[in-house]
Amino acid sequence: MKVLVLGAGVIGTTSAYFLAKQGHDVTVIDRQNSVAMETSHSNAGQLSYAFSSPWASPGLSLSLIKWALTGNSPLVINPNISIKTAKFMYRMFKNCNPTSYEMNKGRMLRVANYSQKCLLELEKEIDIHYEQRKQGSLQLFWSSKELEKVKHDISILEKFNIQYERLDVNGCIQVEPGLQHVKNKLAGGMRFKNDYTGNCYLFTNEIYKKCLEIGVKFEFNTHIESILLEKNKVSAIKTNKGELTSDSYSISLGSHSSKILANIGIDIPVYPVKGYSITLPVLEDKDAPQSTIMDDKNKIGITRLGDNIRVAGTAHLTDFNENLREKSLQSLKDGLNKIFPYAYKECNDIKFWTGFRPSTPDGTPIIGPTPYSNLYLNTGHGTFGWTMSVGSGKLLASLISGIESEISMEGIDMSRYNYANKTSLNYA
Ligand SMILES: Cc1cc2nc3c(=O)[nH]c(=O)nc-3n(C[C@H](O)[C@H](O)[C@H](O)COP(=O)(O)OP(=O)(O)OC[C@H]3O[C@@H](n4cnc5c(N)ncnc54)[C@H](O)[C@@H]3O)c2cc1C
Structure with a gap:
């Protein structure tokens, strides 16, 4: 055919x-x-099988208020909001309840898990190289409150048989030695050892x-x-x-x-949910990420891709506006600096990129x-x-x-x- x-x-x-x-x-x-x-x-390069979850979660409304108060929101909505954007947001908020979240996450995990199985089969079938690493991913928590909040997610992970490990601060440093510089600020982490990283391009x-x-x-x-x-x-x-x-x-x-x-x-x-990424060279291996680190609080992901670090984040609801937003560039740099303070140096080598996530409200x-x-x-x-x-x-x-x-x-x-x-x- x-x-x-x-x-x-x-x-x-x-x-x-x-x-x-x-x-x-x-x-x-x-x-x-x-x-x-x-x-x-130039996406974040994360093959986040375990972490696949909808943005529309029960805590989103509260997070929005907090982000608005701190003035440092990973979700940016243009003031002259279009009907298309308003419709998308309305549908997304309708999914911000525990029942829809669990159902949507379950569906996403089903496709994601299947995708991992298919990737492993594909790698047996053909010889491909895409800066892949199979070293898991690490979600970081900065307070005991965040650690507590993750309990609901855990019950869903267990329901779908997703393997995870709860790590204390030393455990986090063991898998990502570059975190030693923020040891005193961290509360712990959750590791998904079956997640991968790789360069999508x-x-x-x-x-x-x-x-x-x-x-x-x-x-x-x-x-x-x-x-x-x-x-x-x-x-x-x-x-x-x-x-x-x-x-x-x-x-x-x-x-x-x-x-x-x-x-x-x-x-x-x-709907096109605009996001941004920066790519910059690794300075010292010991101070750089080894795999993927997710900072859910600030909604950024940091990934090691070959000799580079990729940092991605921001959900910008602005239809198909392709402008590169300086504030997002700064927040990605700040986000990296906060987690890996010695990995980053102001240099001309930083590649700033934007793309539109083809997003559904669920x-x-x-x-x-x-x-x-x-x-x-x-x-x-x-x-x-x-x-x-x-x-x-x-x-x-x-x-x-x-x-x-x-x-x-x-x-x-x-x-x-x-x-x-x-x-x-x-x-x-
Ligand atoms: C900042 C950011 C970080 C991300 N991080 C991750 C991550 O870590 N892990 C992950 O799993 N996903 C991530 N994503 C999401 C992921 O990148 C996308 O879901 C994925 O790339 C979508 O692929 P696609 O093929 O559907 O779309 P695209 O890659 O956009 O492909 C669509 C194609 O259609 C073509 N096209 C469109 N209109 C026309 C037309 N009229 N005529 C001809 N051709 C047309 C375009 O040229 C394009 O090549 C991220 C996205 C962003 C923005």
């Missing part, structure tokens, strides 16, 4: 790989001149090369303008280079998925069919698209091939938003 994959981020590229492995004739289209040039380019490029080897075609510099329909099917994709036709079509346009789908009456709540991606019989979705991965990429690619490919998926698809497709009744979706 001919399949057209729209979007060559980490999600589209992994989808293309699995589709081709399952025997399809695959073409990927993207407006950029290469793969992973948008959100998949390098990974996507490695998969791209494998895709070429197995016959996938890539049409770069091709701008998708609209989806054309005939009866209840997609008949073609209109691009700046003309119309492209196929048997099946898969949408992995990241944050840009909703706009293109809205034109054919599919309303999915994928945190869960949207993978599955649509009411159009040959159109599929693989989008809305938000903060964890890199973590969930390999599993999502395989789920999408299985769906198109009519192979039963290896995990339950409950709550993963678009029917959870009630825009489409499950029976109207085209499950093969």
Whole structure:
């Protein structure tokens, strides 16, 4: 079967790989001149299988008030807020209750765990290098109150069989020796020893090369303008280079998925939550992070990628405004300084980047069919698209091939938003 994959981020590229492995004739289209040039380019590099959770949590409203009072908020909302932003926030707040949080986290963990299994299988199958490290991740706590708060999360982790270790301050320093300089400020940590780290841009490029080897075609510099329909099917994709036709079509346009789908009456709540990252060279190995450190209080993640440190954070609700915000640059530098005071030096080598997390209000991606019989979705991965990429690619490919998926698809497709009744979706 001919399949057209729209979007060559980490999600589209992994989808293309699995589709081709399952025997399809695959073409990927993207407006950029290469793969992973948008959100998949410089993310935090965390393969946070255990930590996959929605932003919409019961404590979010309280955190917002606290952040507003301290004036140092990781969530930034533009004062002239658009209807789209207001709608996204409203839907997100509707998910900030214990029942929704547990349900959403469960769904996210299901896709994330499956993704880890698929990545390990993939690494056995092909030789790929993407600055990967398998040294776990560490969530830091700065007060006994924070340690107490994590108890609810623990019950969910246990429910989903996620392995974790509670560490005291010395335990944290043992796994991340660079933390010794903040020993007196730390309260402890939680370690997820099965989490990984890796460079999403390098990974996507490695998969791209494998895709070429197995016959996938890539049409770069091709701008998708609209989806054309005939009866209840997609008949073609209109691009700046003309119309492209196929048997099946898969949408992995990241944050840009909703706009293109809205034109054919599919309303999915994928919103661009802007984030920022800085990348800077390691000065001294002993003072630098070895793996991933998550500072949930300040909502930043710090990751070791080869000879570099990547720091990422901020959720900026400003639609598709691509400006680099100086205040976020400063807060990422401050965040790194607070945790690894000797890892950072003001230098010209700091790369400042921004990207749009394709976020859903419930945190869960949207993978599955649509009411159009040959159109599929693989989008809305938000903060964890890199973590969930390999599993999502395989789920999408299985769906198109009519192979039963290896995990339950409950709550993963678009029917959870009630825009489409499950029976109207085209499950093969
Ligand atoms: C600051 C930050 C930190 C993050 N950290 C992590 C992390 O540590 N771990 C993790 O798991 N995830 C992380 N994420 C999230 C992760 O990066 C994303 O979920 C993931 O990259 C989304 O991949 P994608 O392929 O869906 O989107 P993209 O990578 O954005 O790909 C979409 C593609 O569609 C193309 N496209 C869009 N519109 C058109 C059009 N009209 N015509 C043609 N082509 C088009 C684009 O060019 C692009 O190549 C982070 C994100 C940010 C912003």
